Amino acid sequence: MADAASRLRSLAEQVLGTPLPVRVRAWDGSEAGPPDAPALVFHNRRALRRLLFKPGELGLARAWVSGDLDIDGDLYTALEAVAGLVWERGDDARTLAQAVRDPAVRAAARDLLKLAGPPLPPAPPREEIRRPRRRLHTRRTDRRAVSHHYDVGNDFYEIVLGPSMVYSCAYWEDGGTLESAQRDKLGLVCAKLGLKEGQRLLDVGCGWGSMAIHAAREHGVRVVGVTLSQEQAAHARKRVADEGLTDRVEIRVQDYRDVVDGPFDAVSSIGMAEHVGAARYLEYASRLYALLKPGGRLLNHQIARRPERDETAYEVDRFIDSYVFPDGELAPLGTTVTQLERAGFEVRDVEALREHYARTLRRWVVNLEADWDRAVRLAGFGRARVWRLYMAASALAFERNRIGVNQVLAVRTPESGASGLPPRPRTWHG
Numbered sequence: 001m002a003d004a005a006s007r008l009r010s011l012a013e014q015v016l017g018t019p020l021p022v023r024v025r026a027w028d029g030s031e032a033g034p035p036d037a038p039a040l041v042f043h044n045r046r047a048l049r050r051l052l053f054k055p056g057e058l059g060l061a062r063a064w065v066s067g068d069l070d071i072d073g074d075l076y077t078a079l080e081a082v083a084g085l086v087w088e089r090g091d092d093a094r095t096l097a098q099a100v101r102d103p104a105v106r107a108a109a110r111d112l113l114k115l116a117g118p119p120l121p122p123a124p125p126r127e128e129i130r131r132p133r134r135r136l137h138t139r140r141t142d143r144r145a146v147s148h149h150y151d152v153g154n155d156f157y158e159i160v161l162g163p164s165m166v167y168s169c170a171y172w173e174d175g176g177t178l179e180s181a182q183r184d185k186l187g188l189v190c191a192k193l194g195l196k197e198g199q200r201l202l203d204v205g206c207g208w209g210s211m212a213i214h215a216a217r218e219h220g221v222r223v224v225g226v227t228l229s230q231e232q233a234a235h236a237r238k239r240v241a242d243e244g245l246t247d248r249v250e251i252r253v254q255d256y257r258d259v260v261d262g263p264f265d266a267v268s269s270i271g272m273a274e275h276v277g278a279a280r281y282l283e284y285a286s287r288l289y290a291l292l293k294p295g296g297r298l299l300n301h302q303i304a305r306r307p308e309r310d311e312t313a314y315e316v317d318r319f320i321d322s323y324v325f326p327d328g329e330l331a332p333l334g335t336t337v338t339q340l341e342r343a344g345f346e347v348r349d350v351e352a353l354r355e356h357y358a359r360t361l362r363r364w365v366v367n368l369e370a371d372w373d374r375a376v377r378l379a380g381f382g383r384a385r386v387w388r389l390y391m392a393a394s395a396l397a398f399e400r401n402r403i404g405v406n407q408v409l410a411v412r413t414p415e416s417g418a419s420g421l422p423p424r425p426r427t428w429h430g
């Protein structure tokens, strides 16, 4: 009888309908597949049970989170090989789930599961979040979702993000470091907003305060930064105090919907609008519009998905939704632009930074791997594994143009039509 690894490979090929481009190592120590390729490691039978009898992304995700399933070798090559195979076939989780339900596949899997293996380690508790069926994005559900993602601890994020503590796509130049690229990104946002000394800036979704501090220090503006995360706010306030900027920067734990002390000259929203959701996007855009002075500018920096499917729907990835960003939703760029226009904005400039995000994510993965043991101590085994997988998979998704990220510059242009932008606005590129 063939060993477990060969049987696992042929089972996978039966489900996928194509040769498996990676090696497989099974719980009985057997290996099968191209010797130079990275290996999918099934540490025990539970990995297979999760994959086959709880199909779709979550079975895979649970097997990964628990450590039952692993990758030996280069993570990107393995993900590229496996995900690329599924993407190229245009499959989604549902198609695969159907293939898995095939009685012949099930019978082969049951046989395989009878093979003796090591005793199962205890399964770690599930970490995913339960949520209402409809994505309501109320203040309460948004606060809970944000806290799941951001209150993992500042120390953990310091490992991943490095000293700049910016959790969004950087703006890279050849030879730049993560720190210089993040500084350049913040500089780019300030230049697009045309910030001038004495103006008021609202930074919605201010994270650990990096944009607020940069804008106040480099451009002499007064800043209100709002976040839903207590931990972020505490960290941001300390940084503001260390920089001697308490007279110019105020950090609040506040929902953007509760900001009432406009008007502002400018609003920056960097990596925050992904949390807003389809149900609330027009409300989000309208509120920011109302908070701006006539002639005021919004710089909306947001991840987008490709619009192949339903143009109007916002897409949710089940793995990311359950383990990483609960209630995050991605919209195509066109939908975002339309909603901003509906709210009254004049959209003046769109810049795609897709490749920059791939590079940023790869850098974060390097940071995480370099301090892996401490990251596991701080965030827990499952969570550290989830972050590593989601960041690497996202880097590939940006590289493969499955998702993008865009800076949209929008103006609350007054009735007169005077936008306040120079005739050749793209001077920010020098």
Ligand SMILES: C[S@@+](CC[C@H](N)C(=O)[O-])C[C@H]1O[C@@H](n2cnc3c(N)ncnc32)[C@H](O)[C@@H]1O
Residues within 6 Å of the ligand: 142, 146, 150, 165, 166, 167, 168, 204, 205, 206, 207, 208, 210, 211, 226, 227, 228, 229, 232, 254, 255, 256, 257, 269, 270, 271, 272, 275
């Ligand atoms: C990906 S982080 C980006 C942080 C920061 N802009 C940066 O680039 O480093 C998203 C931020 O949006 C905030 N956020 C999400 N929903 C929010 C809401 N409804 N009101 C205010 N902030 C919100 C989170 O608390 C977090 O600070």
